Amino acid sequence: MSDFRKAHKALVSRILEGDGSASRAQRRGAFDNAGLGEPMRTLISKVAKHAYKVTDEDIAAARALGLSENQIFEMMVCAAIGQATRQYNTALAALDVAIEGAATEKE
Amino acid sequence: MRLAILDSGHSLGTKALFAFIGAVSRQPVLDAVKVVKYRADFYGAPMSRVTQDAMRGASAWSVGDRELMAALIAKTNECEWCTKAHAAVAERAYGDASKVSAALTDLETAAIEEPLRATLRMLRKLSREHSVDADDMRAALAAGVSREQIEDALAVCFAFNTMSRLADAFGFFLPGPKAFEAGAKYLLARGYR
Numbered sequence: 001m002s003d004f005r006k007a008h009k010a011l012v013s014r015i016l017e018g019d020g021s022a023s024r025a026q027r028r029g030a031f032d033n034a035g036l037g038e039p040m041r042t043l044i045s046k047v048a049k050h051a052y053k054v055t056d057e058d059i060a061a062a063r064a065l066g067l068s069e070n071q072i073f074e075m076m077v078c079a080a081i082g083q084a085t086r087q088y089n090t091a092l093a094a095l096d097v098a099i100e101g102a103a104t105e106k107e
Numbered sequence: 108m109r110l111a112i113l114d115s116g117h118s119l120g121t122k123a124l125f126a127f128i129g130a131v132s133r134q135p136v137l138d139a140v141k142v143v144k145y146r147a148d149f150y151g152a153p154m155s156r157v158t159q160d161a162m163r164g165a166s167a168w169s170v171g172d173r174e175l176m177a178a179l180i181a182k183t184n185e186c187e188w189c190t191k192a193h194a195a196v197a198e199r200a201y202g203d204a205s206k207v208s209a210a211l212t213d214l215e216t217a218a219i220e221e222p223l224r225a226t227l228r229m230l231r232k233l234s235r236e237h238s239v240d241a242d243d244m245r246a247a248l249a250a251g252v253s254r255e256q257i258e259d260a261l262a263v264c265f266a267f268n269t270m271s272r273l274a275d276a277f278g279f280f281l282p283g284p285k286a287f288e289a290g291a292k293y294l295l296a297r298g299y300r
Binding site for chain 1: 164258
């Protein structure tokens with residue numbers, strides 16, 4: 001495995017499985033951008049899909065839910081890394097298909 | 108920044124480090140630095156290893172190429188902060204500001220090598236649409252980009268699809284060009300460690 005892939009794997013396992021203020025289920029939900037109730041669903045989905053649309057009100061709504069800043073921080077980090085990881089994996093799979101297709105044509 | 112802990116929740120040792128950085132660079136500490144130094148064991152330290160490998164690890168892409176990819180990914184994500192920060196690093200690495208601004212303004216007409224153009228096109232689509240397919244990869248391969256180069260470019264894309272999201276979501280303060288110049292100088296000399 002390349003240095004990058006090892007480092008990426010270590011990052012993902014740290015944020016999802018290591019100690020944190022948010023529960024592992026909350027961090028996993030943010031990473032997957034799935035299974036969250038409002039208002040976290042809106043905040044996390046914005047981080048994943050169009051982060052420039054996040055507003056002060058989105059954060060205020062998360063705080064009003066009783067979440068600490070540390071919990072919100074962790075969940076936002078998980079959301080960003082989760083979406084970037086899905087993009088990375090999708091692209092690698094497309095690359096595999098392109099390369100395997102070329103190899104089959106040569107045979 | 109939207110979370111007060113990211114501005115002022117650091118340990119005393121880190122606060123002392125920030126005071127030192129501010130005194131030496133004569134610029135405010137950039138919000139990107141504040142975020143990677145906040146509870147670094149959770150995000151900053153493991154992310155810095157990822158970013159260092161992607162941006163400064165062994166690769167057929169030059170440092171300038173990878174910083175230009177970073178800036179274009181950030182621009183696609185509408186993250187002004189990361190676009191400016193990494194355009195400044197790319198300009199300095201290439202020693203050519205017009206090449207960077209041309210590529211960011213109009214990728215199709217910019218005077219850059221075809222393999223780099225084809226790779227930037229693929230990264231832009233991946234960032235904008237969250238997905239690419241085998242045809243997109245075939246187009247890059249046909250332009251002369253190797254499999255390893257595509258993988259290296261995807262590593263850059265991972266790092267900047269993560270960081271540009273966080274810059275916007277946390278609401279980074281956008282400083283003047285001098286602060287980004289100082290940051291670019293630092294990133295070229297020391298990397299992302």
